[in-house]
Amino acid sequence: MNLFIKSDIQKFLLGFEKAQEVLNNPTFWKAIASHPGFDNTKISPDEIATLLQETGHQITLEDWKPTELEAITKYRKTNAKTVNKELIHLNVRxxxxxxxxxxxxxxxxxxxxxxLAHLDKTFGHAGNSRTGNENTAPYWIGDLVINILKGTYEPSKSFKYFLTEED
Incomplete structure (x- = not known):
């Protein structure tokens, strides 16, 4: 995963650094590859890990501020949004x-x-609610990142998904 950031927000910059730290951690990749199987996909966890590691395109993270109306209606629970295979907007609100x-x-x-970069494969989630999507690749792996950074990830535990402070 080749991530780049364009942000003036210190917390986003620090979050980016921590994300890079996890991407360089072999435990992260081993945990994904050894997962028994994600929901909402036919792609194996091992293949997903390979795709995440070997993708050649660049993904840029940018600050994004929804309008006040958007912030209270459409994007009130949105932390970020993937615009396309090369651009992610981080919600400054x-x-x-x-x-x-x-x-x-x-x-x-x-x-x-x-x-999005691999049109012949799909490994997203259904809808934008965590509920019912905890064992999809995006939610489970995002939660894995949080648990690794908090020091609460235990490889020996049998798990389907993690509970985070966002639950």
Whole structure:
């Protein structure tokens, strides 16, 4: 995953650094590859891990501020949105979250961007609610990032998905 950031928001910059730290952690990749299977896809976790590691396109993260009306209607719960396979918008109105949560969101949205880059494969989630999507690749892997950064990830545990402070 080749991520680049264009932001003036310190928390986004720190979240980006933490996301990069996790992307360089072999435990992260091993955890994805050894997952028993994600919901809403026929693609194996091992293949998803490979796609995330080997994708050649660049993904840019940029600040985005929904209008006040959008912020209270359409995007009131949106931390970020994947515009296309090369661009992710980080919602500046949702910067009051932990660095770990921001890093998890960055990776979650990066998975969507890579999913969009591979039209012959699909490994997203149904709808925009966490409920019912906890074991999809974007949510589960985003939660994995949070747990690794918090020091609460235990490889020996049997798990379907993680519970995070966002639940």
């Amino acid at each position: 949702k910067s009051a979250r932990s660095i770990q949560q921001i890093a998890g969101t960055i990776i979650h949205e990066g998975i969507h961007a890579i999913d």
